[in-house]
Amino acid sequence: MQFRLLASDNKTKARCGEITTNHGLIPTPAFMPVGTQATVKTLTPLQLQETEAHALLCNAYHLYLRPGHEVVKKLGGLHKFMKWDRSIITDSGGYQVFSLERLTKVTDDGVEFQSPIDGSRRFLNPEIVMDIQHALGADIIMAFDECLPYPCEKDRVRQSMYRTVKWANRCLKAHNSDDQELFAIVQGSVFKDIREECTDRLVEMEFNGYAIGGLSVGEGNLLMNEVLEYTTPRLPENKPRYLMGVGFPLDILDGIEHGIDLFDCVIPTRNGRNGCAFTSNGKLKIRNSCYKTDERPIDKNCHCYACKNFSRAYIRHLLTSNEILGLSLMSLHNICFFENMMKKARQSIIEGNFLNFKSKFLSLQ
């Protein structure tokens, strides 16, 4: 992997660059649609390419449970399996496994739990998680971490951070693939001293890139910004920074302002399927009866397939009739909206007017 910085904003920490993996170039700052089970729900790989998404996030935990990482490996790895020839990141499963109700036991060695799919007893630890991600074959893989809910007692957060650091070290030792880059995940909830210690310990270990985890878990935009304010500057400038699970346009543009390079979130696809369209004039609830005979596109400033071919009335009809095409058109439009926002943000950083772009963009949201 290569990471090249192309421009830095002189009024903020925003920066524009390029991550090059074995599956092409990711212009940064970049937004990654989420393809949890090796698919971005309701969209074909060709449709996804048309959104100009350059990377996807797939989920190692879910793919380990079904169809199994060995199955994916046998079938040629994730890129071939899902026919996506651009970059893929897999998250390690820490986030998913710790949000399970049926989480039976957590020790410093790993996590024992019951599969929500077939009830079988399962065990994950850093070495197993690395085997899983090596088998899936993503271009960028994540260290196994413990992501705590928000809020959480400071002592619990500190103990969890030490576990995340130990697990990151075990992942580094188990990482034996030259074709895949390993990113560590910084934890520490909303406690400055714990976040700073976690960041410094992980930076000492020299990963290929660094994710900031434990955010977008209900802490809110203000606390997210506080954490980014003191965490991001401690990360190496010459390596990619990835803010996991973020977010709404406001959160993403705030993250860019702090110098974040990569984002992923289910918001455009999940909210799209629920009838919420992002547009250049704010959110639009397409199921609203006021759109029943509205012949306009979702967004007149959008050039996506949905906006070029269909009316708000038609898409509303599809959704109210539970037609699958409605889900697909809304997902397609929202991903195009996010990717277009990222393209404009990158351009504004190069032109030296990111803050003007950000305030104008958000004033219309």
Ligand SMILES: Nc1cc(N)c2c(=O)[nH][nH]c(=O)c2c1
């Ligand atoms: N909001 C978040 C989304 C995520 N996919 C993750 C994750 O995969 N790991 N660790 C995290 O802390 C985390 C936070």
